[in-house]
């Protein structure tokens with residue numbers, strides 16, 4: 001589109017962005033939802049696309065921190081992306097993504113992440129699917145015997161207003177063990193994780209928070225179900241204690257858990273596997289390495305090794321080329337002229353970055369080329385994480 005102009009959206013135009021989101025996502029934004037929308041748009045970097053005086057598109061980037069193996073990395077969490085139905089397929093999104101990449105690089109954020117409305121959109125922009133999630137349904141119309149002895153320490157219900165201070169440190173400790181989550185500040189907890197209203201289901205109560213010294217669960221109840229929103233536990237016995245509590249809540253006969261890690265323990269813990277059903281599995285976080293060497297230096301590695309990676313990146317020229325990656329205790333990543341062990345796209349490297357996708361599988365399907373036999377398996381070993389990456393942050 002020749003007359004396309006990409007500009008920042010000022011804070012005075014938050015409501016225009018919200019209306020625009022309602023239009024492109026086919027949602028009626030209600031008065032009571034506005035507060036949360038405004039909060040999220042206010043804290044975002046807001047990119048708008050104009051064509052002939054018309055706002056043709058928008059994209060919001062929230063500066064956040066993402067848990068990666070061994071630490072956290074600054075990231076742009078992308079949301080509220082849309083293009084007017086009258087202006088689609090003319091490159092508006094492409095222009096906004098280009099601007100987002102430049103903003104993230106300038107701000108020193110090596111990674112961008114998002115939840116995609118459709119899996120077909122973001123691969124072309126260098127995003128790879130970095131983690132998946134499962135949906136669980138638990139039949140609690142009868143007791144739920146577990147193979148794991150629940151930790152006996154007492155549970156207590158806490159006021160959601162007090163919850164961030166109590167469960168925040170538990171969540172943060174869990175991020176060190178499992179990559180893929182976002183670091184949550186007080187506002188993220190109160191407005192995004194624990195809002196009083198549930199926007200998608202009016203029949204559900206306000207959030208309930210049950211706390212153990214080394215774990216917590218956040219859930220809502222209504223029409224005979226317990227809907228689990230977040231559950232974090234330091235070990236399997238704490239996890240068993242929380243599930244046993246949830247399964248025993250009076251006047252309910254089912255737990256639905258829409259977003260759990262792919263390696264969730266409950267299907268293994270249940271003495272009767274028929275009581276716990278995995279009712280869905282889906283792509284969760286898409287991840288884009290905006291700065292390949294900075295991102296690769298920011299994570300820890302499960303084994304020490306050296307690789308030459310030939311990375312293809314058609315959108316960010318600084319990433320494109322050969323990198324000498326040193327994994328292990330003193331990670332390094334620097335340009336090299338050496339012969340590559342592996343050739344891969346930046347999207348596939350992004351998919352493997354948190355330990356989610358396996359490069360050996362991507363070699364088998366022909367997406368990644370292995371020049372040195374065994375290199376993909378060695379890099380998989382270095383990328384490996386003890387717990388599967390998992391994202392349970394709504395943005």
Ligand SMILES: CC(=O)SCCNC(=O)CCNC(=O)[C@H](O)C(C)(C)COP(=O)(O)OP(=O)(O)OC[C@H]1O[C@@H](n2cnc3c(N)ncnc32)[C@H](O)[C@@H]1OP(=O)(O)O
Nearest residue numbers: 078079080081082083088089090091092093094114117120
């Ligand atoms: C993080 C988030 O917010 S996810 C939410 C994304 N937004 C939505 O789903 C809302 C409804 N959809 C829209 O607003 C728009 O269709 C968008 C934002 C998905 C795409 O915007 P457009 O301006 O049409 O994209 P643009 O013209 O830049 O497309 C670039 C390329 O992506 C392709 N593409 C864009 N959207 C899609 C799609 N939904 N499915 C498949 N391909 C797509 C185009 O065909 C084009 O391909 P080409 O380069 O080979 O020609």
